Amino acid sequence: MRLPEINLQELEKIKRENFRERLEFQDRYVRWMKMTNNATWSSAQKAMINKKPANSTRRVYHNHSATKRRSRN
Amino acid sequence: MKIQVSKSQIKLRKELNDLDRFVIDFVRILDKSKVRYVLVSGYVSILFGRSRSSEDIDIIVNRISKNKFSALWRELSKKNFECLNTDNFESAYHKYLVDRTSIRFSRKGQPIPNIEFMFPKAEDLDNWVLKNGKQVLLNSQILRISPIELQIAYKLFLESGKDIEDARHLYQLFKEKLDEKLLSEFLLKLDKKGMFNRYLA
Numbered sequence: 001m002r003l004p005e006i007n008l009q010e011l012e013k014i015k016r017e018n019f020r021e022r023l024e025f026q027d028r029y030v031r032w033m034k035m036t037n038n039a040t041w042s043s044a045q046k047a048m049i050n051k052k053p054a055n056s057t058r059r060v061y062h063n064h065s066a067t068k069r070r071s072r073n
Numbered sequence: 074m075k076i077q078v079s080k081s082q083i084k085l086r087k088e089l090n091d092l093d094r095f096v097i098d099f100v101r102i103l104d105k106s107k108v109r110y111v112l113v114s115g116y117v118s119i120l121f122g123r124s125r126s127s128e129d130i131d132i133i134v135n136r137i138s139k140n141k142f143s144a145l146w147r148e149l150s151k152k153n154f155e156c157l158n159t160d161n162f163e164s165a166y167h168k169y170l171v172d173r174t175s176i177r178f179s180r181k182g183q184p185i186p187n188i189e190f191m192f193p194k195a196e197d198l199d200n201w202v203l204k205n206g207k208q209v210l211l212n213s214q215i216l217r218i219s220p221i222e223l224q225i226a227y228k229l230f231l232e233s234g235k236d237i238e239d240a241r242h243l244y245q246l247f248k249e250k251l252d253e254k255l256l257s258e259f260l261l262k263l264d265k266k267g268m269f270n271r272y273l274a
Contacts, residue, residue: 030245042087
């Protein structure tokens with residue numbers, strides 16, 4: 001399989017640009033927050049944060065951690 | 074956005090999300106157990122509206138005796154919290170906390186989100202934070218957080234993209250209300266004046 005050419009300088013530039021764009025977005029977001037009532041921005045934040053992990057993931061972790069705990073005590 | 078900032082307190086009313094409720098449930102137990110704490114790091118930005126979530130909430134707790142920790146441990150267990158590191162409170166106290174290692178508490182059977190619970194590690198700094206923590210009146214609940222000025226400087230010190238974004242969020246939100254001298258002193262102490270000028274100013 002032929003792997004792609006990777007131009008590290010180009011990737012670094014893209015990474016910097018993405019980060020700059022993230023910071024710009026943040027400034028826009030804070031400006032919006034400041035102009036918006038608390039109920040509106042906090043409701044949007046709540047919708048984003050209240051995403052639950054799948055139950056199956058919880059069960060797998062719990063079984064795993066129970067084993068780990070027994071071994072550390 | 075309506076937020077009231079005074080020297081002693083920040084007042085904020087918001088629709089609580091699951092992370093806020095998780096933190097409130099935990100600190101109510103700390104308050105009931107008379108354990109002094111301060112919330113630090115990412116959750117401080119999230120509390121004030123940052124558009125991200127977090128798997129863990131960092132809390133620095135005043136170093137307490139084993140007896141007091143034992144009572145807190147029982148209370149946490151009664152209120153459906155469990156320690157993810159160990160089931161044994163003696164181990165949690167001696168092998169972790171006294172040894173300056175954090176332990177994590179989550180709701181039983183649900184590993185995230187979790188509270189990263191620690192005694193002061195960087196003693197002088199962490200004890201200063203415990204002493205100078207700022208009170209936040211969130212709806213009707215009081216929370217104690219690290220001063221915003223230190224949070225901004227410390228987030229720049231951590232340097233990851235997420236941390237710089239957290240610092241920028243707090244700075245943009247509070248810049249008219251910050252103690253500039255305090256911020257400047259922390260930037261100097263943490264050697265982050267350059268980062269501040271590059272990313273925040």
